[in-house]
Amino acid sequence: MEPIVIAKNLTKSYTKGLRALDNVSLKVNRGKVLVVMGPSGSGKSTLIRTFNGLEAFDNGELNILGIKIDSTHDERKIQKIRRRVGMVFQQFNLFPHLSILENITLAPIHVQKRRQIEAEEYGMYLLSQMGIDSHAKKYPSQLSGGEQQRVAIARALALKPELLLFDEPTSALDPERVNEVLDAMRRLAEQGMTMVVVTHEISFAKDVSDQVLFMDSGKVIETSPPNIFFSNARHERSRKFLNQLDKH
Amino acid sequence: MKINQKVFLQFGICIIFFGLMGILINNLTINLIRTGLGFNFSWLFKPASFALAEHPLPYTSSDSYAWALFIGWLNSLKVIVSSLILATFLGTLIGFARTGKNSLLGLISAGYITIVRQTPLLLQLMFWYFVGFLGLKDNIFIQIKNIFYVSNQGIEFSGLIFSSEFLALSLGLTIFTSAYIAEVIRGGILSVSRGQWEAFRSLGLSEKKGLIRIILPQALPAIIPGLTSQYLNLAKNSTLAIAVGYSDIYAINDTIINQTGRAIECFIILLVSFLLLNLLITNTMEIINRLILKSRKYS
Numbered sequence: 402m403e404p405i406v407i408a409k410n411l412t413k414s415y416t417k418g419l420r421a422l423d424n425v426s427l428k429v430n431r432g433k434v435l436v437v438m439g440p441s442g443s444g445k446s447t448l449i450r451t452f453n454g455l456e457a458f459d460n461g462e463l464n465i466l467g468i469k470i471d472s473t474h475d476e477r478k479i480q481k482i483r484r485r486v487g488m489v490f491q492q493f494n495l496f497p498h499l500s501i502l503e504n505i506t507l508a509p510i511h512v513q514k515r516r517q518i519e520a521e522e523y524g525m526y527l528l529s530q531m532g533i534d535s536h537a538k539k540y541p542s543q544l545s546g547g548e549q550q551r552v553a554i555a556r557a558l559a560l561k562p563e564l565l566l567f568d569e570p571t572s573a574l575d576p577e578r579v580n581e582v583l584d585a586m587r588r589l590a591e592q593g594m595t596m597v598v599v600t601h602e603i604s605f606a607k608d609v610s611d612q613v614l615f616m617d618s619g620k621v622i623e624t625s626p627p628n629i630f631f632s633n634a635r636h637e638r639s640r641k642f643l644n645q646l647d648k649h
Numbered sequence: 650m651k652i653n654q655k656v657f658l659q660f661g662i663c664i665i666f667f668g669l670m671g672i673l674i675n676n677l678t679i680n681l682i683r684t685g686l687g688f689n690f691s692w693l694f695k696p697a698s699f700a701l702a703e704h705p706l707p708y709t710s711s712d713s714y715a716w717a718l719f720i721g722w723l724n725s726l727k728v729i730v731s732s733l734i735l736a737t738f739l740g741t742l743i744g745f746a747r748t749g750k751n752s753l754l755g756l757i758s759a760g761y762i763t764i765v766r767q768t769p770l771l772l773q774l775m776f777w778y779f780v781g782f783l784g785l786k787d788n789i790f791i792q793i794k795n796i797f798y799v800s801n802q803g804i805e806f807s808g809l810i811f812s813s814e815f816l817a818l819s820l821g822l823t824i825f826t827s828a829y830i831a832e833v834i835r836g837g838i839l840s841v842s843r844g845q846w847e848a849f850r851s852l853g854l855s856e857k858k859g860l861i862r863i864i865l866p867q868a869l870p871a872i873i874p875g876l877t878s879q880y881l882n883l884a885k886n887s888t889l890a891i892a893v894g895y896s897d898i899y900a901i902n903d904t905i906i907n908q909t910g911r912a913i914e915c916f917i918i919l920l921v922s923f924l925l926l927n928l929l930i931t932n933t934m935e936i937i938n939r940l941i942l943k944s945r946k947y948s
């Protein structure tokens with residue numbers, strides 16, 4: 402079992418006294434899918450954003466793909482990590498002034514220094530995998546939310562990452578668009594991609610994840626396999642949270 | 650506001666406007682009669698009989714007033730365009746530093762912006778002229794590889810000569826304007842959503858590349874109008890040339906008024922010259938703006 406993410410006692414406060422991350426430890430092995438759940442403000446985004454250095458932390462240690470970072474936030478190491486880790490955001494964050502294909506080839510051309518033709522070929526392959534290759538020449542604003550999010554996934558895949566991070570990838574979508582994105586993520590998991598996914602989609606967590614990590618107030622409350630978490634969560638707080646999710 | 654109220658207000662404004670115009674024209678006529686000069690431009694073609702230290706085209710004191718004015722206009726254009734280009738570069742760099750991640754650079758640029766914006770331009774020009782250039786010794790002060798000389802006469806760079814007046818004015822305007830441009834750039838950069846920064850960073854793009862390829866193109870629509878108004882200010886501020894003795898259009902106009910007493914005609918010429926300059930700037934910026942909008946195929 403090769404560990405891809407090891408977090409040890411991560412702690413972070415934005416404002417003094419209020420811990421967005423409180424002694425968080427976890428491990429994700431290669432090919433595994435970790436789903437992160439928890440109420441709003443519990444620190445889910447903060448946690449996965451530390452994994453690619455978008456967020457610095459105050460204490461603890463991170464080992465991503467064998468690259469160790471700590472509170473000093475070493476830019477060179479973080480740059481190395483970012484070349485091997487992809488991220489998908491709630492608001493897609495596509496580059497509006499670039500075409501769909503340009504969005505995808507940007508990093509391969511300017512970070513990996515690949516030839517444009519080569520990058521475009523692989524970009525088209527990724528778009529066809531996501532079922533949106535017919536939109537390659539369009540601009541993000543011309544696409545639906547679900548299509549934009551699939552472009553964002555293709556963009557994150559363009560650097561051939563070994564770890565994918567998703568921060569509520571379906572929360573900004575119309576309900577009828579959610580499944581096209583979840584299906585794309587399912588296929589990635591089946592192909593053996595290591596993923597950390599912040600989501601409230603119970604069906605996705607049940608079917609795809611290997612572990613569910615539940616957070617509250619910056620702390621890890623429990624980490625359990627989905628069948629246990631959803632039927633027989635160990636902690637009172639987890640059960641309360643699941644009850645509230647069910648009501649929606 | 651009700652419609653008839655609006656009409657009434659506009660009517661009132663019209664009356665005030667035309668009233669003021671009437672008073673102005675009346676004064677003008679009385680003054681013209683008093684000076685006994687009448688209103689004409691034929692003097693423009695008489696010899697100017699004053700020397701100009703700085704002339705991008707051939708000029709002698711036997712050339713006409715019209716030619717002297719044209720030289721002044723060119724001198725103005727020269728100092729405006731060079732300061733405009735330099736201020737844009739410098740302002741962009743400082744704006745980047747101000748918004749960047751490096752906190753020391755951010756602090757330095759914030760200090761620069763504050764100091765420059767809170768001192769009068771006239772004072773800054775005097776400083777550059779008297780402290781910066783006239784302070785240098787008159788024998789050659791710095792000489793590098795026989796192509797670069799600095800003295801209190803100015804700078805000579807492989808045959809091109811820049812007078813200390815031109816340099817002081819150009820440096821002063823550049824520094825003054827760059828502080829304002831830095832703020833315009835910063836405003837533009839801040840108008841781009843945080844998600845765009847996160848997206849390029851998570852793709853492994855460096856801060857510099859991300860700024861240039863992702864942030865700046867999206868910030869431009871917010872930057873261009875502010876930039877245009879800073880360029881127009883620069884053009885107007887360039888008339889402070891007279892303080893350091895640089896022969897711009899305003900300074901030459903001033904000399905001619907003293908010599909000929911043709912204040913009204915000169916005033917009109919100055920007005921038209923600046924109208925032309927500002928139209929040049931506004932239209933160029935408008936074209937640039939349109940090119941950018943055209944290249945943005947998204948809405």
Ligand SMILES: Nc1ncnc2c1ncn2[C@@H]1O[C@H](COP(=O)(O)OP(=O)(O)OP(=O)(O)O)[C@@H](O)[C@H]1O
Pocket residue numbers: 415416420421439440441442443444445446447448
């Ligand atoms: N940039 C910031 N500055 C200050 N406080 C912040 C910042 N970002 C997050 N926080 C605070 O940190 C805590 C954790 O926020 P975080 O965004 O990680 O929660 P989350 O679990 O992702 O919530 P949500 O489900 O609403 O996305 C919250 O109390 C939040 O207010």
Ligand SMILES: [Mg+2]
Pocket residue numbers: 445446447568
């Ligand atoms: Mg969040």
